[in-house]
Amino acid sequence: MPKKIAIDTYARIIAEIGRQSAGIGMDALHALVKDVISRRSLQRRLAQFVAEGQVVREGKQRGVRYRLASISGEAGITLPLLLVEASAEVYVPLSPEGEEIRAHVRQPRQMRTPVGYNQGFLEAYYPNETWYLPVELREQLRLIGTPPDDERPAGTFARNILNRLLIDLSWASSRLEGNTYSRLDIQRLIELGQAAEGKDALETQMILNHKAAIEHLVNEADLVDFTPYTIFSLHALLSDGLLADSSACGRIRHRPVDIGGSVYLPIAMPRRLNELFRITLSMAKEIRDPFEQAFFVMVHLPYLQPFEDVNKRVSRLAANIPLIRHNLCPLSFIDVPERAYVEAMLGVYELNRVELLRDVFIWAYERSCQQYLAIRQELVPPDTFRLRYRQALSETVKAIVLHRQQPTREAVSAAIPSSVAKEDHDKFVKLVFEEFENLHQGNAIRFGIRPLEFAAWQEKAK
The missing domain is CATH 1.10.3290.10 (Fido-like domain)
Incomplete structure (x- = not known):
């Protein structure tokens, strides 16, 4: 069977909810749209609609029902969001x-x-x-x-x-x-x-x-x-x-x-x-x-x-x-x-x-x-020193992490690539120390360090 790639579920879900004036539960809604979206994806989509104010979530636990949010027209008539005129639709200017x-x-x-x-x-x-x-x-x-x-x-x-x-x-x-x-x-x-x-x-x-x-x-x-x-x-x-x-x-x-x-x-x-x-x-x-x-x-x-x-x-x-x-x-x-x-x-x-x-x-x-x-x-002027040695900086940080070393001056100095000029070593070491001060699992990928590699280094460094 070919794999389904969800691409235009927005109108379908909104339309099905709009047909139910008293609201509709998750099970019933999924039964209507399961041909275009999985249950898990539908849950995420509904959460998004609720967060954006397009859909209202009512009830608790198994009694939860979803209905379209309503807006008031100029004459005081309440209309479902789906029926707002196209001119009020959030879209881009069209040719x-x-x-x-x-x-x-x-x-x-x-x-x-x-x-x-x-x-x-x-x-x-x-x-x-x-x-x-x-x-x-x-x-x-x-x-x-x-x-x-x-x-x-x-x-x-x-x-x-x-x-x-x-x-x-x-x-x-x-x-x-x-x-x-x-x-x-x-x-x-x-x-x-x-x-x-x-x-x-x-x-x-x-x-x-x-x-x-x-x-x-x-x-x-x-x-x-x-x-x-x-x-x-x-x-x-x-x-x-x-x-x-x-x-x-x-x-x-x-x-x-x-x-x-x-x-x-x-x-x-x-x-x-x-x-x-x-x-x-x-x-x-x-x-x-x-x-x-x-x-x-x-x-x-x-x-x-x-x-x-x-x-x-x-x-x-x-x-x-x-x-x-x-x-x-x-x-x-x-x-x-x-x-x-x-x-x-x-x-x-x-x-x-x-x-x-x-x-x-x-x-x-x-x-x-x-x-x-x-x-x-x-913008402040770019750090030209960091820019010049960004590849060497990445290699040094990664080498220390992969070897599960502490970022001491000795370890950093030993890991400095040959591309770094000798007269720049002291400044380069300080730059490496700055990177380690701000290094965490969320940004380690900048240096090509994978989560398991970072976790192993972090455990060794304790």
Whole structure:
């Protein structure tokens, strides 16, 4: 049986709850939507709806029922949230083409024609000749996304705002997958290593996976590119501990998948998948404009569905590769409405049309730039010494942990790589001590230290 990939459960769940004026229990609701969502995922989704105020939870224990929240109209008439006019819907500004695509994908599934992968969609694209983003739009995005000091080495701007980016992008990207962690929960997890109480372990794992993948992109900005190795690495980091078959992490899928809520059927043959995967990346690598490159990847990686799961997450982070490398403002997807993103992807899957996703991309990037504008203005000058020796610093910290040593001056001095100039040794040792003062399980991955390795060192250090 092909594996289901939940993609558009929002409208279905809300609609079923809206039909029950007296509310509906978990068992009854799951019986109505079990064809598109598991019970555990439904519980997470309902918790999210309750937290956002869209759904009201009433009763206790087995008597719990869910009903739509109500709002008051101007005439004092109480209407269910589902019936609010479309103009009040949380969405992004749409072009006429985007509105047309949205209208199509909102039709019942039975009214949409089943389609398979269209290779002609990819073949019609010629790098640096075909443009999904018009030149005026690319110039506008570059204008708002370029920091004043963009001549620094690749990844400098992203490293300067890394702490904020880790929280924002981990939260926003995970939320688009139905994760119910709040932004504050994620901040505690990333900065303090504290998992939120009452959350599914898989949700916690998803956040930590995003953190590891983002750090990889930023710390290796001068090395990552649109190569199979980079994308496989991204998938391995993002899917770690989340797939039933752990061997599927970081490799082309070997079984068919279908997409819940969509009439699109992705390619099933691994050999053809692998060929098209490499062609897609080769084309992406040829694109010279970083914004066009980012958008191309957001379109064609999910459309191909090269992995068993986590395809959209990979595409969202991969879209940041050219932005980070060119020292542009990264794309955090902060505040992007889930329904808008889902329907935009359906437009790509079923119609091979990119206009709705382009509307989402433009709004999301402008929002990201607004988010980081104040931060950019307040940035302190980067520590050039740390920047110069960041690889040596990582190697030294990791070596001491793997050898289960105390970070004494002798141990640190013995572990200093030859790339560190002798006249810099004293300052380098102080830098290593600073890192160990702030080292904990939640941030050890920055140095390539895995949780079990950190735990073994911590136990020995007691």
